[in-house]
Amino acid sequence: MRFNWLSEYVASISSSIASTSPWRQLQQQVQQLVPNPQAIYCRIRSSTAEALEHVLIACAVYLLVCLGLYKLTFWLSESATASASGPGARTSDPSNNAAELGEEDALNPNSDGQPSPGGLKQALQSGLRLRSVRLPKSAHMERVLLITAHPDDECMFFGPLIYSLTQRQGCQVYILCLSNGNFEHKAKVRRQELWRSCSKLGIPESNIVLMNATNLPDDPYVDWRPDAVASLILHAVESLDIQAIFTFDRDGVSSHPNHCAVYYAAASLCLANLLPKDCKFYTLDSINVVRKYLSILDLLCTCFMSTHWCILNWKEAAIVRSAMKEHQSQMRWFRWLYIYTSRYMFINSMRQITLSDVELEMQIHDN
Numbered sequence: 001m002r003f004n005w006l007s008e009y010v011a012s013i014s015s016s017i018a019s020t021s022p023w024r025q026l027q028q029q030v031q032q033l034v035p036n037p038q039a040i041y042c043r044i045r046s047s048t049a050e051a052l053e054h055v056l057i058a059c060a061v062y063l064l065v066c067l068g069l070y071k072l073t074f075w076l077s078e079s080a081t082a083s084a085s086g087p088g089a090r091t092s093d094p095s096n097n098a099a100e101l102g103e104e105d106a107l108n109p110n111s112d113g114q115p116s117p118g119g120l121k122q123a124l125q126s127g128l129r130l131r132s133v134r135l136p137k138s139a140h141m142e143r144v145l146l147i148t149a150h151p152d153d154e155c156m157f158f159g160p161l162i163y164s165l166t167q168r169q170g171c172q173v174y175i176l177c178l179s180n181g182n183f184e185h186k187a188k189v190r191r192q193e194l195w196r197s198c199s200k201l202g203i204p205e206s207n208i209v210l211m212n213a214t215n216l217p218d219d220p221y222v223d224w225r226p227d228a229v230a231s232l233i234l235h236a237v238e239s240l241d242i243q244a245i246f247t248f249d250r251d252g253v254s255s256h257p258n259h260c261a262v263y264y265a266a267a268s269l270c271l272a273n274l275l276p277k278d279c280k281f282y283t284l285d286s287i288n289v290v291r292k293y294l295s296i297l298d299l300l301c302t303c304f305m306s307t308h309w310c311i312l313n314w315k316e317a318a319i320v321r322s323a324m325k326e327h328q329s330q331m332r333w334f335r336w337l338y339i340y341t342s343r344y345m346f347i348n349s350m351r352q353i354t355l356s357d358v359e360l361e362m363q364i365h366d367n
Helices: 004-019 021-035 037-085 094-107 115-130 159-166 188-201 226-240 257-271 297-306 314-325 332-342 355-366
Strands: 143-148 172-177 208-210 245-250 280-284 308-311 347-352
Touching: 094 297, 115 257, 143 159, 143 226, 143 257, 159 172, 159 188, 159 308, 159 314, 159 347, 172 188, 172 226, 188 208, 188 297, 188 314, 226 257, 257 355, 297 308, 297 347, 314 332
Parallel strands: 143 172, 143 245, 172 208, 245 280
Antiparallel strands: 280 347, 308 347
């Protein structure tokens, strides 16, 4: 009790310090920087709600833009078809008439001195680059070879391309399938499924080449030798007098090793300059998982990021889906989800591969 005076003195000093204005300001600043947990929760909840609202608005706007472009694309394509079938049409291919008519018809006024409705469509088409089919001219693609790794690749990945090519007058489409799909010991069944699927897509049985090579098994754990695949491709190109080949790119769409091996074999032919001079080499674009399952909502990215594409409407895509359903041995639950949500059921985008492209990609592969 002798030191009560000392404790009273210390208490008086601390109270005087706490009552000073600098100390109070420091306390207020600390409280502002470190609020109570309830204030933190309220702030996070309000910020999250605001961010979610902005995301939903952006998704709604993107959805409306894609649906509008989808509708506009086929409206403009109908204009090109009508111009192709009308008097004075220059070509029989509606996908190329838009490119050849273009600005000339858009600038031709009617009798009142105003642009005609068809000219307006052509002006929009040439300005926006919107077409349901944007491929090289028919004169350069009269005999086309599609190179796949397994039965069902033709409709699972290349369906829009095959459908668009078979609708062209004078275009012969050939399929070279490098394995018989015997991974589950169902080679005979899958052979018949391939025949029925190609029939749905408009490819006759005589245009299908199905390989049964023991060194090219349907197996993701077996590496295909590029030279063996390249020799088969070169033989098909030369014997069928092919003008353009289409296959996977170096990512193989699904990163399947057999898909990637087909690309590297075709690229080696291009690198060695063994392909005929008039034979062009095109690959199907591999895209990320988000775009892969956006269905028609990937239209905006396709039109502004690709040079060649094929876009199907719902009825045309139904033909591709029916072709895929012919592969009953492969129809698992995820395949049903795939055929209704995958972008490859509605849209194919391709690019032409040149020698410089192959050299660059080979360097990336080596690294």
